[in-house]
Amino acid sequence: MAEQHQTYEEQKTMVFNGLIRLGIITIIEVLIALLAKGHLIPGVEFKHGFGHYVYMILMAGFSLYKAYFIIYFFMHMAYEVRGMAMTVLMPTLLLVWAIIAFFQEGNYWRTSREHIQLKNEQGREENVLPVPAGKPQGYMLPGTFGHYNS
Amino acid sequence: MAETSVAHHDVDEQDENQEMWDGGKSPFRASYGKLMMWYFLLSDAFTFAGFLIAYGSLRFSMPTWPEPDFVFRSFPFVHAHWPLIFVTFMTFVLIFSSVTMVRAVQEGHRENSRGVVFWMLLTILGGATFLGSQAYEWTVLIKEENVSITRNPFGRYLGDGYLVKMDEAGKPMFTESVDPATGRQTLTPQPLMENGEIVQVKEGGSYILHGHEHNGQVELQRPYIHYTTTEKAGKTEQLAEGPKAFGALFFFITGFHGFHVFSGVLFLTIIMINAGSGVYAARRNGYEMVEKIGLYWHFVDLVWVFVFLVFYLL
Numbered sequence: 001m002a003e004q005h006q007t008y009e010e011q012k013t014m015v016f017n018g019l020i021r022l023g024i025i026t027i028i029e030v031l032i033a034l035l036a037k038g039h040l041i042p043g044v045e046f047k048h049g050f051g052h053y054v055y056m057i058l059m060a061g062f063s064l065y066k067a068y069f070i071i072y073f074f075m076h077m078a079y080e081v082r083g084m085a086m087t088v089l090m091p092t093l094l095l096v097w098a099i100i101a102f103f104q105e106g107n108y109w110r111t112s113r114e115h116i117q118l119k120n121e122q123g124r125e126e127n128v129l130p131v132p133a134g135k136p137q138g139y140m141l142p143g144t145f146g147h148y149n150s
Numbered sequence: 151m152a153e154t155s156v157a158h159h160d161v162d163e164q165d166e167n168q169e170m171w172d173g174g175k176s177p178f179r180a181s182y183g184k185l186m187m188w189y190f191l192l193s194d195a196f197t198f199a200g201f202l203i204a205y206g207s208l209r210f211s212m213p214t215w216p217e218p219d220f221v222f223r224s225f226p227f228v229h230a231h232w233p234l235i236f237v238t239f240m241t242f243v244l245i246f247s248s249v250t251m252v253r254a255v256q257e258g259h260r261e262n263s264r265g266v267v268f269w270m271l272l273t274i275l276g277g278a279t280f281l282g283s284q285a286y287e288w289t290v291l292i293k294e295e296n297v298s299i300t301r302n303p304f305g306r307y308l309g310d311g312y313l314v315k316m317d318e319a320g321k322p323m324f325t326e327s328v329d330p331a332t333g334r335q336t337l338t339p340q341p342l343m344e345n346g347e348i349v350q351v352k353e354g355g356s357y358i359l360h361g362h363e364h365n366g367q368v369e370l371q372r373p374y375i376h377y378t379t380t381e382k383a384g385k386t387e388q389l390a391e392g393p394k395a396f397g398a399l400f401f402f403i404t405g406f407h408g409f410h411v412f413s414g415v416l417f418l419t420i421i422m423i424n425a426g427s428g429v430y431a432a433r434r435n436g437y438e439m440v441e442k443i444g445l446y447w448h449f450v451d452l453v454w455v456f457v458f459l460v461f462y463l464l
Contacts, residue, residue, distance in 0.1 A: 011256050019249045023242065030238045033463045037219045039233055047354070056464055063459040067452055074252050074448045084178035088188050095199050102203045106210030114213070 018073055022066055029062050181435075187442045191449045194410075198453050201406065202460055205399045212393045216304035218462045220356035224290045237462045240283045241454065247276025248451040255444045258437025263425060266440055270422040273447065277415040284408050288401070296361040296368055297397045303359035303370050305392040309380035313342040313349040313373055322374040322386060339376045339386050353380060357389060400461065407457055410450050417443050 006014065031040070036055045038045030046055045072078040077085050170177040178185060209215050219233035226236070250272040257265030291297040297304070314322040324337040341348040351357070359370040372388040421443050424430060430437045 008256070008260065012253075015249055015252050015256070018252070019245065022245045022248075026238065026241050026245065029463060030234055033234060034219070037217070037233070039219065059459055059463045063455050066455045070248065070448055070452050070455070074248055074451075075445055080180065081178045084180060084185070084188075088192050091192060092195060092199075095196075095203075098199065098203055099206070102207040103210050106207030109207075109211035110213060113211070 014073060018069065021069060025062055025066055029059060032058065181438060183442055184438065184445070187445050191445060194449065195453075198403075198406075198456070201399075201403050202456060205403060205460060208393075208395045208399065212395070214306040214308075214392065216302065216392050216396055217306070217356045218464075220358075221291075221295075221304050222287070222462060224294075226286055234462055236283070236287065237458065240280055240287075241458055243276050243280045243283065244451045244454050247273045247280070248448055250276065251444045251447045255437075255441050258425075258430070258440040261431065261434075261436065263428065263431055266430075266437055267422055267426045270418055270425065270440070274415055274418050274422065277411055277418065277447075280411055281408060281415070284404065284411075288404075291400075295358060296370060297400075299398040299401055300394060301370070302392040302394055302396045303361070304396065305357055305359070305390055307351045307353055307355045307357065307375070309353045309377040309382040311351055311375050311377040311379070311382075313351065314339040314376050314386060315342045316374065320371075339374065341376070342373075351375060359389060359391065404457060404461070407450070407453055410453070414443075414447050414450050418447065 032055070034040050035044065036046040036051070038047070046052050071089075077088070176182075176185075180188075222237055223231040223233040224236065225232045250269045254266050254269035254273060257269060295303060317323055323340045325340055326335060326337060328335050343349070359372055361368040361370050363369075370391065372390070374386055374388055376386045377383055421439050425437060425440060430439055
């Protein structure tokens with residue numbers, strides 16, 4: 001049984017506080033999203049480049065804060081034994097690497113596709129010689145790009 | 151004196167720490183059920199993380215992706231477009247139901263059966279409202295906008311240009327002109343006019359392909375467009391469908407979350423009935439069952455925070 005760390009009145013205040021906090025953050029998130037996508041002020045938008053990166057980091061930060069608040073106060077993780085909290089929270093750190101690795105992979109697929117498309121278009125336009133028989137036909141294989149350039 | 155008391159305190163804590171793991175009582179000061187609920191939620195978090203990371207990497211692998219403020223802009227009973235407002239409403243419904251759940255758990259600690267039932271009832275209503283909202287959102291996407299797990303009518307323009315007028319057979323119409331000097335014939339697509347103005351498009355702007363019935367099946371109309379900028383300049387081509395993965399990812403991930411909400415509502419109902427009929431009062435453990443389903447319900451809200459982030463905000 002969890003111990004009572006707060007009085008009943010304090011608990012009720014915490015709930016009200018949490019409602020206001022999560023609500024305000026959500027409203028701010030949506031307002032920033034509408035601003036960044038150009039719906040609030042005509043001509044102002046952050047869809048590309050540096051502004052877009054700042055926007056994405058800001059949104060991720062707000063979401064992580066909401067997650068922290070829900071776990072620590074609504075789910076009472078702040079009042080659990082430290083060891084137990086760590087057995088639940090630490091494994092999620094593995095996801096940091098999963099995110100980095102898979103997003104990097106996704107980015108690589110896109111650049112590969114663009115490269116293939118570019119080479120195909122070049123091949124069509126320059127009407128280059130067909131790949132000699134006996135040579136690998138797949139344009140994804142390393143070393144086959146040279147035929148299209150020569 | 152102060153030093154000795156500090157040292158004494160340290161020894162006390164060490165002893166206590168030692169005793170905690172000596173057996174006979176839970177070193178985590180949590181019951182078996184509650185601990186296992188935490189570990190279930192951890193594993194579920196990894197499942198959701200896997201799906202969301204798959205969404206992210208597929209999105210990164212596409213040159214374009216539908217814009218959420220263009221896709222999610224309908225609101226019940228309103229004919230105007232309100233970007234993201236309906237999903238914000240859904241988010242608030244889940245926040246409210248999370249807050250009422252915390253109140254139910256607190257009333258449980260005070261062994262107040264009436265309070266538990268009252269706040270759980272509000273939580274269930276919140277969950278049901280969320281499910282209804284999601285049903286509305288899906289219905290609009292499937293029935294009106296023709297999104298399916300293999301078809302995505304939402305796309306983005308690849309350059310500036312204008313839409314081309316089509317004949318009755320759905321072919322683009324051209325004006326022929328002959329250069330008197332060289333005698334070469336050129337074809338210029340006729341622009342589509344609306345209210346006396348050419349229908350212009352801008353690079354990166356969003357479009358939706360409208361569906362029409364053909365042999366009992368809905369087919370997407372793909373108007374022709376003539377580009378005037380970027381490497382597409384001078385080309386006339388049909389608008390393409392957006393990335394196919396969008397529909398499958400959207401329905402699968404929000405559906406999986408919705409299924410969690412649905413099972414949550416079922417369990418909340420069962421536990422509310424038990425709480426009302428005095429099952430948990432007899433156990434004298436501060437309505438721990440309410441606390442456990444509360445953990446699950448907050449987790450559903452927690453997942454929505456990230457679904458909201460990746461599907462609607464970014």
